[in-house]
Amino acid sequence: MTSVVPEEGVPEEEDGLLPVPPSPAYARRQNIVAALIPLALGVITGIMSWSLGVGTLSNPGPGLWPLAVSVAMVVTAAVLVLRSGPTGEEETFTREALIVVVAAVSLVGYALLFERIGFEIPTVALLVLWLKGLGREGWRMTVIISLGTTAVLYLLFVTGLGVSLPHILPF
Amino acid sequence: MDFFSPVIAGFGVVFQPENLFYCLLGVTLGMLVGVLPGLGPAATIAILLPVTYNIEPTAAIIMLAGIFYGAQYGGTITSVLLRLPGEASSVVTAIDGHEMARQGRAGSALGIAAIGSFIGGTVAIIALTFVAPLVAGFALDFGPAEYTALALLGILLVSTLGTGSTTKSILMATVGLLLATIGQDPLAGTSRLTFGSDQLLDGIDFVIVAMGLFGVGEILYSLESLRGKSAPAPSVGSVYPSRKDLGESKGAITRGSLVGFILGILPGGGATMSSMVAYAVEKKTAKHPERFGKGAIQGVAGPETANNAAATSSFIPLLTLGIPANATMAIMFGALLLQGITPGPLLVQEKPDLFWGVVNSMYIGNILLLAMSLPLIGIFVKILRIRAAILAPLTILITMIGVYTVRMNVFDMFLMVGLGIVGYLMKKVGFEPGPLVLAFVLGSLLESSFRRSMRLFDGQVTGFFGQPIAATLLVAILLIIVVPPLSRTLRKQRRKAAA
Numbered sequence: 001m002t003s004v005v006p007e008e009g010v011p012e013e014e015d016g017l018l019p020v021p022p023s024p025a026y027a028r029r030q031n032i033v034a035a036l037i038p039l040a041l042g043v044i045t046g047i048m049s050w051s052l053g054v055g056t057l058s059n060p061g062p063g064l065w066p067l068a069v070s071v072a073m074v075v076t077a078a079v080l081v082l083r084s085g086p087t088g089e090e091e092t093f094t095r096e097a098l099i100v101v102v103a104a105v106s107l108v109g110y111a112l113l114f115e116r117i118g119f120e121i122p123t124v125a126l127l128v129l130w131l132k133g134l135g136r137e138g139w140r141m142t143v144i145i146s147l148g149t150t151a152v153l154y155l156l157f158v159t160g161l162g163v164s165l166p167h168i169l170p171f
Numbered sequence: 172m173d174f175f176s177p178v179i180a181g182f183g184v185v186f187q188p189e190n191l192f193y194c195l196l197g198v199t200l201g202m203l204v205g206v207l208p209g210l211g212p213a214a215t216i217a218i219l220l221p222v223t224y225n226i227e228p229t230a231a232i233i234m235l236a237g238i239f240y241g242a243q244y245g246g247t248i249t250s251v252l253l254r255l256p257g258e259a260s261s262v263v264t265a266i267d268g269h270e271m272a273r274q275g276r277a278g279s280a281l282g283i284a285a286i287g288s289f290i291g292g293t294v295a296i297i298a299l300t301f302v303a304p305l306v307a308g309f310a311l312d313f314g315p316a317e318y319t320a321l322a323l324l325g326i327l328l329v330s331t332l333g334t335g336s337t338t339k340s341i342l343m344a345t346v347g348l349l350l351a352t353i354g355q356d357p358l359a360g361t362s363r364l365t366f367g368s369d370q371l372l373d374g375i376d377f378v379i380v381a382m383g384l385f386g387v388g389e390i391l392y393s394l395e396s397l398r399g400k401s402a403p404a405p406s407v408g409s410v411y412p413s414r415k416d417l418g419e420s421k422g423a424i425t426r427g428s429l430v431g432f433i434l435g436i437l438p439g440g441g442a443t444m445s446s447m448v449a450y451a452v453e454k455k456t457a458k459h460p461e462r463f464g465k466g467a468i469q470g471v472a473g474p475e476t477a478n479n480a481a482a483t484s485s486f487i488p489l490l491t492l493g494i495p496a497n498a499t500m501a502i503m504f505g506a507l508l509l510q511g512i513t514p515g516p517l518l519v520q521e522k523p524d525l526f527w528g529v530v531n532s533m534y535i536g537n538i539l540l541l542a543m544s545l546p547l548i549g550i551f552v553k554i555l556r557i558r559a560a561i562l563a564p565l566t567i568l569i570t571m572i573g574v575y576t577v578r579m580n581v582f583d584m585f586l587m588v589g590l591g592i593v594g595y596l597m598k599k600v601g602f603e604p605g606p607l608v609l610a611f612v613l614g615s616l617l618e619s620s621f622r623r624s625m626r627l628f629d630g631q632v633t634g635f636f637g638q639p640i641a642a643t644l645l646v647a648i649l650l651i652i653v654v655p656p657l658s659r660t661l662r663k664q665r666r667k668a669a670a
Contacts, residue, residue: 034600038346045349045364052363058630062356062363065618069352073345080338087336089601096395097599103394103567104592107387110571111584119572127564134394135560149565153572161225163576 027086035080038073046070099134106130118168123150177519178300181527184229185535190528193230197237198536202543204238205245205258206551210566212242212258213499213605214389217381218566220506221573228510229525233532235506239499240292240482240533243442244540247284247475248551251277252407260442260478263450267463267470274466278408279416283468284475285544286412287424291476292537294428295435295483299530302436303519307491310516315623316635320644322617325438325494327651330606332439337655340606343597347607350375351614358622370582377505378577380611383587384604385502386570388594390563407552410545420472423453427473431480436487441497442478449477483533490514490526494613498605501612 022030048063049070055061106129113122127146131137137145157163184190204215216235223231246258251268264284271280313321326348330340353364354374365371412420427449434445453473454463463470485496486503493515495501507514512522519526543551574587594604628634636642 030600034596034602035342038342042345042349048364052361056630057625057632058628060622060625062359062361065622066349066352066363069345069348073342073349076338076342076345080342083338087339087601089335089339091599091601093599094395099394100391100595103391104588104595107567107571107588107591108585111581111588114571114575114584115581123568126568130564130567131560135558135563137558137560141561145561145564149568153568157572157576161576164579165572165575 021088022086022090022092024086026092027090028084030090031084031086032081035077035084039077039081042070042074042077046074103130103134115166118166120150120154120168123153174304177523178527178531180523181531184524184528185233185532189227190230190233190532191535193226193234194237194532194536195539197234198241198244198539199543200234201238201241201243202245202540202551203554205242205261206248206554207557207562210389210393210562211385212239213381213502214385215242216499216502216506217378217385218570218573220378220382220502220509221577223506224509224577228507228512229528231506231510232503232525232529233536235503236486236529236533237536239503240479240536241540243475243478243482244285244288244544245551247288247471248281248544248548249555251280251284251471252552253555258442260446260482261475262443263446263474264471266450267465267467270464270466271468271471275408276466278410279412279468280471281407281548282410282412282545283416283420283472285410285541286417287420287427287472287476288479288544289537289541290424291428291431291478291480292483292540293534295432295480296530296533296537298432299484299487303487303491303526303530306487307516307519310492313492313516313640314638315620315627316638316641317644318616318620319624320635320641320648321492321494322613322620324644324648324651325488325496326606326610326613326617327648328437328439329497329609330439331651331655332437332444335601335603339602343602343604343607344610347610347612348614348617350380350607351611352618357615357619370580375586376577376583377612378509379574379583379587380590381502381505381608382570382574383590384594384597384608385498387567387587387591388598388604390567390570391591391595392598393559393563396559407548410548416468419468422456423449423469423473424476426452426456427476428480430473431477432484434477435481435484436496438488438494438496441485441499442481445481446474446478449473479537486530490518490529491516493518493616495609498603498608501605501609504612 046067049066050063052063052066053061054064054067106126110122110126124146127149128142131142131145132139154167154169157165158167185194200215201212204210204212215238219235219238223235226234242258243260246256246261247264247268250256250261250265251272254265254269256262256265268280268284271277326344330344331337351374353371355362355372362372430449430452431445434448435441450470450473453469454460457463457467457469459467485500488494488496489500489504493504493513495504504514512518512525570587571584574583575581577583597604624635635645
């Protein structure tokens with residue numbers, strides 16, 4: 001469908017904010033790696049499904065359907081490995097991707113602490129990290145938004161909706 | 172009279188203050204996410220799923236529907252003013268819309284888009300009122316064979332008609348189907364592909380998949396451009412289009428309504444594709460095609476009308492067949508299931524209040540949106556100044572806490588973050604999450620109807636071709652698989668012969 005949009009329809013790159021299209025070789029490599037993951041996964045789930053018992057078509061076992069899906073996945077992934085030319089949607093992993101790594105790790109940390117020490121401290125910490133560390137907001141803005149949001153979330157979920165979020169403040 | 176009495180009763184449902192409130196809330200939220208680039212309607216609906224859990228079903232669906240079609244209005248604003256489409260369905264609007272803004276006619280572009288959207292949406296609701304019960308009536312006799320073929324066709328169309336590479340989309344669809352098999356076998360109860368985890372025994376909740384891939388995935392993706400300045404929005408001027416503007420757009424709005432309504436019903440069609448097709452139609456039928464790309468008002472009116480008509484009509488397959496036509500509808504499907512409602516042919520008869528309440532709420536929603544996009548547009552333009560650096564942490568927190576509240580389970584948080592990372596990587600490598608989510612939603616329906624058909628046909632796959640409707644659908648599936656590569660080879664050969 002993209003052919004309908006003329007060239008000028010694509011927003012121009014301004015200040016390098018928009019993703020940089022990778023070189024064809026980079027895109028190809030990326031596509032092959034991306035296809036090999038489901039390929040390997042499909043082989044594993046295929047074997048697991050087989051061992052669940054496939055049964056017959058008139059009386060299928062629990063493994064028949066997952067096996068069929070796994071085979072379809074392996075075949076499609078193999079096609080993608082063979083036809084791995086760039087499709088124009090690939091993006092280069094730049095230095096900015098490091099922000100995403102930090103963010104993802106912080107979310108895992110948030111989930112780890114959430115039930116252990118209540119939601120208040122992790123919430124403030126996450127907000128400070130994202131606002132100040134990742135977003136480069138000013139300190140004043142960071143403090144106001146972090147404390148404000150945590151209070152609003154407390155009022156909304158704990159006081160308002162009566163959801164039993166793990167919390168330490170006894171209101 | 173019999174036909175209209177439930178329709179009219181539906182208005183009674185809409186005018187309950189609670190439902191009016193959620194309708195207003197939905198369309199306002201929709202406008203907002205439409206204006207803010209990054210978070211699309213699918214992601215917003217996904218993030219709000221846990222919240223809807225506590226709301227009465229009709230009100231919840233009214234609100235979510237409002238977000239969906241409201242976003243079509245909002246997406247236009249950034250397209251026209253900044254040439255940054257807030258939504259994929261407004262990408263083509265940016266071409267002529269932004270050109271109009273450069274010529275100082277931003278107001279006219281936004282005004283005509285709002286009016287076109289209103290007309291397209293309203294025409295589609297009226298058409299839906301008549302078409303939906305017909306489709307539902309037709310689908311009442313559908314058995315497992317028909318549902319197998321229909322689900323397969325739906326998944327395939329979404330994968331092939333989508334914006335991305337077909338191979339990548341089909342691969343994503345198979346991943347979705349595989350994820351759906353995790354948990355207990357629907358018929359025998361054997362645990363499958365759980366890797367020994369008790370947490371996975373009940374399968375992966377749809378809410379987590381949708382929130383992870385769409386919500387967390389999109390937020391993580393948006394972090395890469397976090398430090399960008401928010402662009403200053405140009406002044407808008409009068410948003411009331413002149414009589415000349417209206418005259419020039421009449422044809423485009425009529426054609427856009429038609430194109431949008433039809434493409435919206437088709438699986439894989441939806442708002443994005445219909446806006447692109449409508450743009451192509453306008454350019455083809457125009458007396459002065461050379462004006463396109465240089466600020467032709469038809470290039471705004473056509474696609475904007477079409478994307479709203481499509482947003483409305485894509486509810487038809489969901490509410491009458493139980494087959495979502497696109498990713499957003501797949502999430503809506505999940506929202507209905509969450510409320511204990513299984514959309515399908517029986518919905519019109521068994522839950523007329525919900526059905527007609529939701530459908531009729533769209534009239535009100537469209538009127539509200541027209542009111543917001545004409546006189547109140549200045550307020551929404553100001554929202555463009557909110558920085559992504561502030562928005563991202565707020566949405567991620569709502570998402571994290573939201574997913575926890577569904578089952579009070581930290582495991583769900585980890586699973587969602589994991590899927591979010593996958594969603595981010597998918598976006599970087601050019602994989603659409605849409606086919607995956609849709610296939611995941613339809614996975615169990617597809618499996619159970621396939622297995623039931625196989626029992627009915629005593630293991631003979633040819634049995635499908637003994638059922639006329641199922642056979643027709645399967646032939647359509649074969650055509651979709653065979654025709655595009657065939658025509659590609661033919662074209663190549665013809666080019667070779669010509670050279």
